[in-house]
Amino acid sequence: MLVIVTIDGVAASGKSSVAARVAQQLNLPFVSSGLLYRAVARLALKHDVPTQDQEALLRLLDSHALELRPYAQGNEVWCEGEDLTHELHTAEVDAAVSRVAQHSQLRAWVNEQLRALPEPFVVEGRDMGTAVFPQASVKFYLTASARVRAERRAGERTGDVDAVEAALRERDRHDAAQSRPAPDALLLDTSNLSLDEVVSCILKAVPA
Numbered sequence: 001m002l003v004i005v006t007i008d009g010v011a012a013s014g015k016s017s018v019a020a021r022v023a024q025q026l027n028l029p030f031v032s033s034g035l036l037y038r039a040v041a042r043l044a045l046k047h048d049v050p051t052q053d054q055e056a057l058l059r060l061l062d063s064h065a066l067e068l069r070p071y072a073q074g075n076e077v078w079c080e081g082e083d084l085t086h087e088l089h090t091a092e093v094d095a096a097v098s099r100v101a102q103h104s105q106l107r108a109w110v111n112e113q114l115r116a117l118p119e120p121f122v123v124e125g126r127d128m129g130t131a132v133f134p135q136a137s138v139k140f141y142l143t144a145s146a147r148v149r150a151e152r153r154a155g156e157r158t159g160d161v162d163a164v165e166a167a168l169r170e171r172d173r174h175d176a177a178q179s180r181p182a183p184d185a186l187l188l189d190t191s192n193l194s195l196d197e198v199v200s201c202i203l204k205a206v207p208a
């Protein structure tokens, strides 16, 4: 059966880890939409383009072709022969990305890249079940307490748990506009669930 599964949620709620595992079980590709926003933020930082200047960001995209490659073992973003993926999960990009993501034309550009991907797939982000793939067959929205998310993420970033939690809360605040759950999404608080439990809960909702 051809399905799109959307997994949206707040920062560090488990979206990409869960999406990768769900996709593997379903033998589908998974798509990490946030990587495109992260890649634009990374390019802006690299080329000294102000993140509040949408026109300048769009010009940057015209001159630096970005490509999301949704491999099963992990998504990559390439820019003109260079793999940018390893540069996208830094505190610097975390701090800049929400400013990039607030621009409507830039969001339209990201959405165009995503809608051009061959279906079916599992896709994760903030607005996959609302703005981008409202027709998706199965929609989830993941949450977890800010403390739990900070503890999980602290191992992946420099800085103590308090600083990571403050940065996550700040990003959630900036991302609030595009982070509303779809009315038909199933909400899952993962604070007290293991990754395996979250994955099995989602798989139960996918039609056989």
Ligand SMILES: Nc1ncnc2c1ncn2[C@@H]1O[C@H](COP(=O)(O)OP(=O)(O)O)[C@@H](O)[C@H]1O
Residues within 6 Å of the ligand: 009, 010, 011, 012, 013, 014, 015, 016, 017, 018, 152, 153, 156, 190, 193, 194, 195, 196, 198
């Ligand atoms: N339910 C869970 N239980 C334990 N650890 C989790 C769970 N979900 C995610 N993690 C861990 O939390 C961190 C953030 O998860 P990630 O998938 O990157 O979240 P997101 O894509 O929402 O930012 C990762 O280290 C991941 O392994």
Ligand SMILES: Nc1ccn([C@@H]2O[C@H](COP(=O)(O)OP(=O)(O)O)[C@@H](O)[C@H]2O)c(=O)n1
Residues within 6 Å of the ligand: 010, 011, 012, 013, 016, 033, 034, 035, 037, 038, 097, 098, 099, 101, 124, 125, 126, 127, 128, 171, 175, 178
């Ligand atoms: N569908 C999406 C995905 C990400 N984003 C933006 O991109 C940023 C990074 O997304 P991400 O999913 O890689 O971040 P994490 O939740 O993994 O920390 C978010 O903080 C949002 O600003 C968005 O606006 N819409």
